[in-house]
Amino acid sequence: MQSLYLEQRTWLHGWAPGLKLLGLAVTGSVLFLTEELLVLALAAGVSTVVFLSLGRPAPGARRLVLSVLIAASLVAGFHACLGQVTLGLASAARLLTMTLLGVSLSMSTRHTETLSVFERLLSPLGCLGVRVGRISLQLALMIRFTEHFFIQWKRLDDAHRVRTGRSGGWRLIPPLSILMLVAARRVGDALQLRMGK
Numbered sequence: 001m002q003s004l005y006l007e008q009r010t011w012l013h014g015w016a017p018g019l020k021l022l023g024l025a026v027t028g029s030v031l032f033l034t035e036e037l038l039v040l041a042l043a044a045g046v047s048t049v050v051f052l053s054l055g056r057p058a059p060g061a062r063r064l065v066l067s068v069l070i071a072a073s074l075v076a077g078f079h080a081c082l083g084q085v086t087l088g089l090a091s092a093a094r095l096l097t098m099t100l101l102g103v104s105l106s107m108s109t110r111h112t113e114t115l116s117v118f119e120r121l122l123s124p125l126g127c128l129g130v131r132v133g134r135i136s137l138q139l140a141l142m143i144r145f146t147e148h149f150f151i152q153w154k155r156l157d158d159a160h161r162v163r164t165g166r167s168g169g170w171r172l173i174p175p176l177s178i179l180m181l182v183a184a185r186r187v188g189d190a191l192q193l194r195m196g197k
Contacts, residue, residue: 004057004061004064004103004106004107004147004151005106005107005108005109005110005111006054006055006057006107006108008055010053010054010055010107010108011053012050012053012054012104012107012108013108013109015108017109017113017114017116017117018117018120020105020108020109021105021114021117023101024098024101024102024105027043027097027098027101028098030043031043031093031094031097031098032094035086035090037086037089037090037093040089040090040093040094040097041089041093043093043097044093044096044097044100046097047096047097047098047100047101047104048096048100050100050101050104051065051100051101051103051104054104054107054108057103057107061103061106061107061150062154063150063151063153063154063157064099064103064147064150065099065100065103067150068095068096068099069096071095072091072092072093072095072096073092075088075091075092075095076088076089076091076092079091106143106147111140111143111144114139114140114143115136115137115139115140118135118136118139118140119132119133119136122135122136137191141187145180145183145184148180148183149176149180152176152179152180152183153172153176156168156172156175156176156179157172160172
């Protein structure tokens with residue numbers, strides 16, 4: 001599977017993976033506890049600067065950010081139609097901020113580093129007989145498959161645009177679902193062979 005990770009080092013690559021994940025968690029908590037539009041707008045602005053400062057993103061990252069921009073606009077527009085402009089803007093700002101920070105994390109952190117952080121955080125559960133390695137692997141695979149989804153969508157959309165001259169839109173869902181199921185099966189088979197279960 002392809003990744004959003006940037007091989008070219010940026011300033012964010014130098015930050016410890018645990019610190020980046022902690023920052024993401026704290027930011028998400030603060031954003032959902034506040035209703036102040038000024039704070040939310042400032043957070044959206046900072047996350048945009050962080051994302052843009054990392055340089056040219058992978059095609060999958062661009063597609064993901066574009067999709068979220070459209071979704072945020074739809075959310076804001078829907079709330080505006082209901083007369084809840086403030087709530088719509090707050091929801092759109094939260095969505096945009098967390099997505100940009102999450103993509104920035106994926107672009108600057110290897111999956112092995114993320115997996116290592118998850119294992120350290122979950123290690124106390126090992127005393128209770130919980131298989132920490134498997135849980136952290138599942139979390140890492142979830143993040144990886146999310147990236148892979150948008151990368152495959154971009155490829156299918158590009159191919160459809162070459163053939164027809166327009167975007168594939170929702171018509172891409174069936175072939176995209178098949179590709180994702182095939183990828184999941186391959187990963188599952190590889191894990192079964194490697195882990196023996």
